[in-house]
Structure formats: structure tokens, C-alpha cells
Amino acid sequence: MNNELLIIIPAYNEEESIGKFLKHLKESDINSYADTVIINDASTDATAKIVKNLGFKLISHPYNLGYGAALQTGYKYAVTGNYNYVIQMDSDGQHDICNIPRIYDCLRKKNASGNPPDLVIGSRFLKDSKSFAISLKKKIAIHFFRRVIYTASHQRITDPTSGLQGLSRPVFEYYSDFGNFDNNYPDANMIVQMALLGYRIQEIPAVMHKREAGKSMHFGIIEPMLYMCIMLFSTFDVFVRYKWNLLPKPMNQKGGQKLEEK
Numbered sequence: 001m002n003n004e005l006l007i008i009i010p011a012y013n014e015e016e017s018i019g020k021f022l023k024h025l026k027e028s029d030i031n032s033y034a035d036t037v038i039i040n041d042a043s044t045d046a047t048a049k050i051v052k053n054l055g056f057k058l059i060s061h062p063y064n065l066g067y068g069a070a071l072q073t074g075y076k077y078a079v080t081g082n083y084n085y086v087i088q089m090d091s092d093g094q095h096d097i098c099n100i101p102r103i104y105d106c107l108r109k110k111n112a113s114g115n116p117p118d119l120v121i122g123s124r125f126l127k128d129s130k131s132f133a134i135s136l137k138k139k140i141a142i143h144f145f146r147r148v149i150y151t152a153s154h155q156r157i158t159d160p161t162s163g164l165q166g167l168s169r170p171v172f173e174y175y176s177d178f179g180n181f182d183n184n185y186p187d188a189n190m191i192v193q194m195a196l197l198g199y200r201i202q203e204i205p206a207v208m209h210k211r212e213a214g215k216s217m218h219f220g221i222i223e224p225m226l227y228m229c230i231m232l233f234s235t236f237d238v239f240v241r242y243k244w245n246l247l248p249k250p251m252n253q254k255g256g257q258k259l260e261e262k
Contacts, residue, residue: 008074122206
């Protein structure tokens with residue numbers, strides 16, 4: 001460990017975009033205060049080779065386990081590496097590296113009560129954010145999950161499908177434990193879970209770009225509809241388990257002060 005911040009980048013068959021993204025990261029001054037690990041989820045293309053040639057830390061799954069499992073591998077690495085903060089980013093270049101110092105600063109900034117946020121989400125829909133035009137289908141899904149999150153947790157989130165997030169140690173330490181994190185589709189359901197458990201969640205403006213190469217995991221017609229159904233049921237499951245007191249409680253109460261307030 002060289003720094004207190006770890007950047008986690010899951011990757012699966014991103015040979016057309018990950019090289020350009022990592023080169024931008026390597027040429028910046030971010031390496032002076034952050035370490036980076038790429039979680040290769042058993043890519044069948046040259047993703048792993050490109051990462052190795054650029055000199056970045058690489059962890060490879062022997063089998064394709066999915067996006068959520070790749071993230072959890074990163075969380076476990078962060079715990080064993082004794083990092084204090086994690087920023088997770090996509091490997092397709094959609095998340096601009098200028099978001100890293102902004103999220104890092106936000107994770108360390110205390111509010112009026114003297115507490116920093118536990119989870120920081122980079123949003124495309126706040127003032128001063130910059131993003132590309134999204135499809136009507138995507139807009140409908142985002143609006144839908146905004147309502148789902150607010151109904152379940154009374155937490156207002158403008159960009160519930162943002163994969164750009166900053167996590168404090170209490171959050172990624174909690175996520176790293178078995179059963180505390182959705183290894184298949186970690187999205188709105190995880191936001192609801194952490195809000196219900198009392199973790200402080202904050203959104204900040206983000207800069208995002210349109211994917212130039214590769215294929216999104218939500219590509220197609222059936223896949224997005226199926227994803228919305230799965231996410232709805234997953235979020236409902238979180239809500240029911242919370243009401244029945246079945247959600248795993250945080251071992252470290254640093255991120256769960258609000259548990260006593262509810």
C-alpha cells in the first residue's frame with residue numbers, strides 16, 4: 001500500500017477502450033495519491049495483456065463471475081491492503097478521471113455535524129455535471145429507480161444507476177463480507193440497503209462520456225427490461241429483510257450512526 005485511496009476498475013472484454021482510459025490515468029498526477037487495481041473478470045480478449053503492459057495491478061478471475069463479484073474482489077483487496085477509501089470506476093472510459101479528486105475530497109469532507117459521507121455517488125443530473133445524451137429507455141429506467149429508492153428509503157438520488165462511486169472504509173468493509181453485497185446486480189438495491197442501515201449517502205456532479213467501444217451489459221431490448229424486473233425484486237427483498245430485521249448489521253458503527261435515529 002502506497003496511499004490511503006484505492007481505485008477499483010472491473011473489466012470484462014474491454015480491449016478496445018481500457019488502454020486509452022488507463023493511459024490517461026497513468027499520465028495524470030492521480031498515481032501520486034492513489035493506487036489502482038483492475039479486476040479482470042475472465043476476459044476472453046486482450047484486456048489482461050493491455051493492463052499488464054501498462055504496469056497496473058491486475059487481479060484475474062479464473063471464471064466470469066459478473067460485475068458485482070468483480071467489485072467485491074476489489075473490496076476484499078482494499079480491506080486486506082488497509083486502504084481507507086475506495087473509488088470504483090468503469091473500464092470503458094465513460095467515467096472521466098477528473099471525477100477522482102472530486103470524489104476523494106468529498107469522502108474526506110465533514111458536514112455541519114462533523115461527519116464525512118460514507119458513500120459518494122457521481123451524478124450526471126446535478127448542476128455543474130457534464131454528460132452525454134441518454135436514450136428515452138434509459139431515462140425511463142432512471143426515473144423509475146429514483147421513485148423506487150425514495151419509496152423504500154426516503155433517500156433522494158438523481159442518478160441511481162451510476163457506477164461511479166466513492167466508498168469509505170466502513171462501507172467497503174461491510175460489502176466485503178459474505179451476504180452483504182449483491183454479487184449479481186449491485187445497483188439501486190444497494191443504495192436502498194445502505195440508506196436503511198443508516199449510512200450517509202451524498203451525490204456530487206460528475207463528468208461522464210459516451211461509450212466509444214464495446215457493449216454495455218444492459219445492451220439490447222430484453223436485457224434492460226429483465227434488469228428492471230430483477231432490480232425491483234432485489235430492492236423489495238432488501239426492504240422486506242430490513243423490516244424483518246434480517247439485514248446484516250454493520251460491525252463498525254462508524255457508518256451507521258443513523259440507526260439510532262430511525
